[in-house]
Amino acid sequence: MLKQVSAVKELLHVSTAPSSAVCREDEQKRVFDFCKACIEQEKAGSLYVCGCPGTGKSLSMEKVKQCLVDWAKEAGFQPPDVLTMNCSSLTKTSEIFNKVMEKNQPGKKVNGSTSPLKHLQNLYSQQPKSLGSKMMLIIADELDYLITKDCAVLYDLFMLTTFPFSRCILIGVANAIDLADRFLPRLKSLNCKPMVITFRAYSKDQILRILQERLMAVPHTVFHPQALELCARKVAAASGDMRKALCVCRSAIEILEAELRESTSILTSDKELSQQKTAPTCIITIENDIVRIDHMAVALSKAFRSPTVDTIQSLPQHQQMILCAAVKFFRGGKKDTTVGELNKSYMEICKSTIIPPVGILEFLSMCRVLADQGLLKLGQSRDVKLKRVTLKVDEADITFALQGVRVFRNCLQ
Ligand SMILES: Nc1ncnc2c1ncn2[C@@H]1O[C@H](COP(=O)(O)OP(=O)(O)OP(=O)(O)O)[C@@H](O)[C@H]1O
Ligand SMILES: [Mg+2]
DSSP: OHHHHHHHHHHTOTTSOOSOOTTOHHHHHHHHHHHHHHHHTTOOEEEEEEESTTSSHHHHHHHHHHHHHHHHHHHTOOOOEEEEEEGGGOSSTTHHHHHHHHHHSTTOOOOTTSOHHHHHHHHTTSOOSSTTOOOEEEEEESGGGGOOSSOHHHHHHHHGGGSTTOOEEEEEEESOTHHHHHHHHHHHHTTOOOEEEEEOOOOHHHHHHHHHHHHTTSSSOOBOHHHHHHHHHHHHHHTOOHHHHHHHHHHHHHHHHHHHHHHHHHHHHHHHHHHHHOOOOOOOOGGGGSBOHHHHHHHHHHHOOOHHHHHHHTSOHHHHHHHHHHHHHHTTSOSEEEHHHHHHHHHHHHHHHTOOOOOHHHHHHHHHHHHHTTSEEEOOOSSGGGOEEEEOSOHHHHHHHHTTSHHHHHHHO
């Protein structure tokens, strides 16, 4: 079992390329269609792809690149030369033009007085000597690394696509969304208008689907569905970064691995004991072999320690129960409620956990404490039960903070 679990860990490694990039079909299609049109019309063009970290930009560009080359071959077009670069690996920003030159005319030495940029500008200003010269797809990932004080390299790079005989299809991929605001207007004034495609942060459902899709390659269940759901919920609320979700899942597997190793050694020592005393040995059930919600909660807490989570975890039990009641109540879709309604939800939790409830006045004073800590917001009303209550923290933070507490686990599921 340990071996199988470790294989899944590999599968979820950030450097393991998944077979497809689900939930990014639309973005990939837009990039693909753009490149396809450039090839069909033998026309240069530029694209600017931006989005927060871990939103599948690099992965999607890889997939588009493969599809484009396959499509060109099938459709009878000359497949483009492809230059994929991570700009963070360039020794200096202008080296990017050397790379384009090298791809364009491999092995050709540029005359000492002409810079690679100048050479490319000259090249794309003149009618090509041979007919049907190849298009070149340039994927410049981590474009942010080309930002300099005057952004000259960035402008020169995009401007290459505006020369009359340019063959470049440029895709600049950047993390900083505000980069677009800073440099696009200037590019536009130079009559270069790259199409912009924004990759939004993944939602909870998308993260869940991507994880499920990646795990399809495994023939057995490794994660309890609620464990995956918790991971997706928390990561989506924090950043929507898929890299983070994958790291947390791997970390949860490691926690399970440690537990399995421990139980195997207990089992072995039990066996030795049973041989001596013929006492019954403990049996590991299937449930013990999968990542449960409590493993995930620990993994998440390692990844996302936050002051809010710390505060919630250090609250007295009844205050935690009030937050738990609020989460349950607001899951129905409502944004606010009254103290009276919240109290009813709290009483239900008390009933299901067989913990005696506190009276309404004490309940209200605990709500006030929670409001003072910035966890709840209490409205004004003379009638205690009619005071309005809203949650001031993310539901995911509460679920996450209380998930490790057995009493609350069932309530929150
Ligand atoms: N739709 C998806 N399906 C499967 N895996 C995904 C998907 N999106 C992202 N991933 C995985 O998440 C990790 C991060 O994705 P990727 O490197 O493409 O993000 P990025 O947007 O380029 O991030 P950055 O801005 O930091 O470069 C990778 O391991 C990738 O395989
Ligand atoms: Mg990337």
